[in-house]
Amino acid sequence: MSQPAIIVQDIKRSFRSVKKEEGxxxxxxxxxxxxxxxxxxxxxxxxxxxxxxxxxxxxANGAGKTTLLKILSGLIPPSSGEAKVLGHIPFERSLxxxxxxxxxxxxxxxxxWDLPALEAFDLLRALYQIPKDVYKKRIDELTTLLDVTRxxxxxxxxxxxxxxxxxxxxxxxxxxxxxxxxxxxxxxxxVLASKKLREFLKAHNQKEGATIIxxxxxxxxxxxxxxxxxxxxxxxxxxxxxxxxxxxxxxxMLRIKLNTEPEMSDIAATLSIMETFVTKDEEDPxxxxxxxxxxxxxxxxxxxxxxxxxxxxxIQEPSLERVIxxxxxx
Amino acid sequence: xxxxxxLFWHLEWxxxxxxxxxxxxxAYRGDFLLDFFGQAIVPVGIQLIxxxxxxxxxxxxxxxxxxxxxxxxxxxxSVLFSQVRGGNYDFNLIELIRTGGLSVYMLRPxxxxxxxxxxxxxxxxxxxxxxxxxxxxxxxxxxxTITNLIMxxxxxxxxxxxxxxxxxxxxxxxxxxxxxxAVLMVKNMAVSLLSGELIPLSxxxxxxxxxWQNTPFYLFVYGPTQVALGKWDHHLWFHHMGIGFLWLxxxxxxxxxxxxxxxxHYQGMGG
Numbered sequence: 001m002s003q004p005a006i007i008v009q010d011i012k013r014s015f016r017s018v019k020k021e022e023g024x025x026x027x028x029x030x031x032x033x034x035x036x037x038x039x040x041x042x043x044x045x046x047x048x049x050x051x052x053x054x055x056x057x058x059x060a061n062g063a064g065k066t067t068l069l070k071i072l073s074g075l076i077p078p079s080s081g082e083a084k085v086l087g088h089i090p091f092e093r094s095l096x097x098x099x100x101x102x103x104x105x106x107x108x109x110x111x112x113w114d115l116p117a118l119e120a121f122d123l124l125r126a127l128y129q130i131p132k133d134v135y136k137k138r139i140d141e142l143t144t145l146l147d148v149t150r151x152x153x154x155x156x157x158x159x160x161x162x163x164x165x166x167x168x169x170x171x172x173x174x175x176x177x178x179x180x181x182x183x184x185x186x187x188x189x190x191v192l193a194s195k196k197l198r199e200f201l202k203a204h205n206q207k208e209g210a211t212i213i214x215x216x217x218x219x220x221x222x223x224x225x226x227x228x229x230x231x232x233x234x235x236x237x238x239x240x241x242x243x244x245x246x247x248x249x250x251x252x253m254l255r256i257k258l259n260t261e262p263e264m265s266d267i268a269a270t271l272s273i274m275e276t277f278v279t280k281d282e283e284d285p286x287x288x289x290x291x292x293x294x295x296x297x298x299x300x301x302x303x304x305x306x307x308x309x310x311x312x313x314x315i316q317e318p319s320l321e322r323v324i325x326x327x328x329x330x
Numbered sequence: 331x332x333x334x335x336x337l338f339w340h341l342e343w344x345x346x347x348x349x350x351x352x353x354x355x356x357a358y359r360g361d362f363l364l365d366f367f368g369q370a371i372v373p374v375g376i377q378l379i380x381x382x383x384x385x386x387x388x389x390x391x392x393x394x395x396x397x398x399x400x401x402x403x404x405x406x407x408s409v410l411f412s413q414v415r416g417g418n419y420d421f422n423l424i425e426l427i428r429t430g431g432l433s434v435y436m437l438r439p440x441x442x443x444x445x446x447x448x449x450x451x452x453x454x455x456x457x458x459x460x461x462x463x464x465x466x467x468x469x470x471x472x473x474x475t476i477t478n479l480i481m482x483x484x485x486x487x488x489x490x491x492x493x494x495x496x497x498x499x500x501x502x503x504x505x506x507x508x509x510x511x512a513v514l515m516v517k518n519m520a521v522s523l524l525s526g527e528l529i530p531l532s533x534x535x536x537x538x539x540x541x542w543q544n545t546p547f548y549l550f551v552y553g554p555t556q557v558a559l560g561k562w563d564h565h566l567w568f569h570h571m572g573i574g575f576l577w578l579x580x581x582x583x584x585x586x587x588x589x590x591x592x593x594x595h596y597q598g599m600g601g
Contacts, residue, residue, distance in 0.1 A: 015597060075433050075598045098439040110434045112350070114357040119350060126346030127438055129339050155357070 003087075004048035005179060005211040006072065011081035013042040013067050041067040043235040044081065051178075052209040054202075056216070056226030056243070058324060064235040065215040069181045072213070073103040085179055099128060102177040106184035110168055111156050117167040118152040121174060128175035135174070142170045145200055162193030169197065173204065182214040186221055198224050219321035229320075233327065243320050251323065254290040254297060256304060257312035261286050270307050271300050276325065286311075291322050343440060344448050351452025366457060369416070370409045373527050377405040380529075394533040404530045407474070408555040410461040411486040412527040415550035419450030420497025421514055427504040430599035443498050443585055447491070454490055458483055465558070474558055481567050482558035488574045489550035493521065495581035496546070502585075505592035526552025546577035 019035040020026065029035070042064045049055050057065050070076045071083055074090035074097065083090055088097040104110070111120040118139075125135045143149040146166040156164060165185060173180060182201070186194040202225055205212055216222055222229060223243055231239035231246075239246060267288060268275040281287035292300050297315065304310055356362055381401045384393055391397065396404070423446060426432040435442045465479045500517055504510040522528055524547040531542050531552045542548050553570050556562040562570070 070433070070598050073437060075436055076596060077594060093436065095439050098437060101437070103433070103437055105433070108431065108434065112354055115350070115354055119353055123343075123346045123350045126339075126343040127440055129342075 002051055005051040005053070005086055006047075006049035006213070007082075007084040008045055008047050008068075008072070009082045011042055011045045011068070011071060011078045011083055012040070013064075013071060013076070013079045015039050015041055040235055042071075042078070045232070045235075045237045047230055047237060047240055049211055049213065051211055052205070053228060054205045054212045054214070054226050056214050056222035056229040057232065058215065058217075058219075058222060058229055059232035063232045065232055066183055068232070069103065069183050069213065069215065073101060073181050074098070075103075099175065100177055101179045101181070102172040102175070103181040104168055104172045104183060104185050106165065106182075106187040109156070109164070111164075111171050113157045114155060116153045116155055117148075117159075117171070120156070120167075120171060121152075124171055124174050130175060138174060138176075139170075142174070145203070146170065146196065162189045162197075165189060165193070166197065166200075169200070173210075176208055177210060179211045180213075182212060182216075184216055185214070186216060186218050194218060194220065201225060219319065219324060223320045231324070231327065238327070246320070246323060250294055251291060251318055252294050252297065253316045253318045253322070254292050254300065255281075255287065255312075255314040255316060256290065256308075256310055257284070257287045259286065259309045259311050262308065264288070267304075270303055291318060344444075347445060347448035348452040348455060351449035352456050353452075354449070355453035355456060366413065366460065370413060373412060373522075374405055374409050376528060377401075381405070394530070396530065396532070401530070403472070403559060404555060406468075407465075407558050408526060408530075408551050410465050410558070411482060411489075411551045411554040412525070413461050414454060414458045414483070414486040414554075415489050415493055415521070415525060415527070416454075419446055419494060420501050421511065422446060422450070423498055423501040424504045424510050424514060427501065427596065428508055428599070430597070432596065433598045436596075443495075443589065447494050447498075450494070451490070454487075458487060458490075473560065475560070478558050478560055481564075482554035485549060485557060485567065485571060485574065486551070486554040488571065488578070489525075489546075489554070492546050492574060492577050492581060493550055495578065495585060499581055499584040499588050502588040502592040505595040521547050521550065524548065525550040526555065530555075546574065549574045549577070 016036050016038050018030065019037050020030060045064070045068060057068065059065050067076070071078050072085055072090055074093045077091040086097070086100055088094055088100075090097065111117060121135075121139060124130075125132070130138070139152075140149075143152060146169070148163055148166050148170075151159060151163055151167070156167065159167065169185060185201075186197055189197065198221060201212070201214075204210065205225075212225075214221060214225060227242065229239065229241070229243050229246060230237060264278040264280065265275050267290070268278045271290070271292070273290070273292065277291035279289045281289060290300070301313065381393075381398060384390070385398045393401065423432075423443075426435065426446075432442065435445060438445060462479065462483050465474065465483075466476060468474060469476055469479060497514055497517060500513050501510065503513055507513075524531075524542045524545055526542075526548060527550070531539075531548055534542060542552075549570060553562070557567050
């Protein structure tokens with residue numbers, strides 16, 4: 001069996017910040033006697049990733065996903081614990097390591113705003129020692145796949161968000177890194193642009209065998225690309241496994257059609273579940289989809305039959321988004 | 331040992347970074363030209379008003395050993411070099427640290443300080459070429475020679491490098507303070523005064539001359555102007571170039587230490 005591409009062993013990371021209080025008094029206090037707050041972003045995370053794996057790293061805002069990616073890409077050191085990527089300790093930031101990895105940050109431009117993408121790619125070619133003929137072939141291939149060839153000579157700042165993100169991804173993988181960290185690459189993109197980017201990433205992972213860790217709040221990204229998910233909550237890893245197993249764990253979607261149209265809050269109150277777990281079918285206002293525990297289906301059905309006139313009943317597997325939503329809200 | 335392939339790469343990425351920096355600087359030609367000429371107006375204006383007032387009100391024929399014509403020659407020549415000494419790339423470093431933009435540079439397989447320098451230097455090299463061209467035109471009407479102009483420009487470019495390294499070493503404070511613009515503002519004010527950009531340093535009274543003589547700042551504007559005006563011979567030029575290289579190595583060492591320690595405090599803000 002091959003060595004893991006990424007090894008994370010009991011990683012912890014804390015950040016210290018100054019407490020800023022309101023008003024003039026707060027300003028004076030900040031000036032003469034600042035108070036510091038410590039925030040534990042990661043509380044002992046452990047996992048490994050095999051070469052070529054496409055892993056989804058998910059969690060609510062502030063869960064510690066980006067901190068973990070920053071540690072793995074060598075931008076910040078962990079407070080304790082050990083991380084190894086391709087046999088390198090990331091924060092040593094060796095030249096060889098930096099040539100083998102890439103980080104795409106959806107919220108941070110890596111290409112130069114006032115220059116066309118082609119100028120930036122040319123500089124990246126020189127930085128990563130890519131032979132000119134290989135570079136030309138690769139640019140042709142990548143821009144064709146992502147449908148941005150015609151935009152190569154346009155200033156980055158004049159591109160749409162989707163076009164810019166495609167250029168960012170090309171810039172990040174132009175040197176064919178062995179490990180790619182993608183931090184919300186589809187943020188703000190429309191459905192079509194997200195889909196195109198997903199197809200591209202999937203094909204790239206299969207063709208080049210790159211190990212990829214993807215963070216995203218778009219569950220379509222995760223369910224379409226990742227065979228494995230790591231779920232982080234408040235700095236701790238609470239799930240590591242297949243998204244299928246994850247969604248099958250202990251809940252299901254109960255689909256009921258009524259002959260009336262009660263408020264969703266009424267149904268939630270009847271079943272003693274949170275209102276967010278009740279939704280209406282977009283096409284049929286009398287059909288409701290309830291996110292319920294598998295073990296309580298019979299009990300819920302009994303309550304529903306007692307209170308409403310149920311026309312139809314069905315059970316379906318919950319979407320990843322639904323399950324994640326439930327976990328975030330707990 | 332560096333192989334020839336590696337040597338080629340070391341050279342190639344630096345040239346590519348300079349080229350990229352020039353393109354970036356010239357992306358907006360109007361802004362570049364306004365910046366180029368506009369930055370010269372204030373120091374030149376201040377000096378012209380100052381010399382005019384001093385000579386008219388006092389009726390003196392010389393001031394600090396210089397005639398009115400010599401002071402004017404200093405003012406106009408120094409502006410060629412003060413345009414080269416500047417550059418905001420140390421300010422850029424602080425902004426990158428503060429906003430987390432440094433992450434992008436840290437991921438590249440080259441040194442952050444060097445990469446930022448070469449991208450910024452592209453613009454300065456272009457500025458130096460323009461200044462040299464203007465100086466070359468001036469040689470047709472003044473006693474300045476092309477050789478002296480070249481020597482002066484070389485000293486000014488060395489000064490630019492020293493200035494950047496000094497600013498970059500100071501920029502590492504931003505790893506602790508997050509916002510350290512004031513540090514560089516103070517540095518820039520000191521540099522403006524001690525480089526000879528605002529006044530010829532020969533005006534400074536003898537007993538205070540040690541202040542500017544013991545900093546590298548005089549190599550940025552005053553030194554190159556003296557060379558271009560033929561007041562420093564080749565021997566003195568070599569001597570001050572040597573001093574410049576010593577400062578260069580000193581600041582390079584300072585950066586290695588300050589950034590080596592302070593980068594551990596980098597937080598990569600902004601998602």
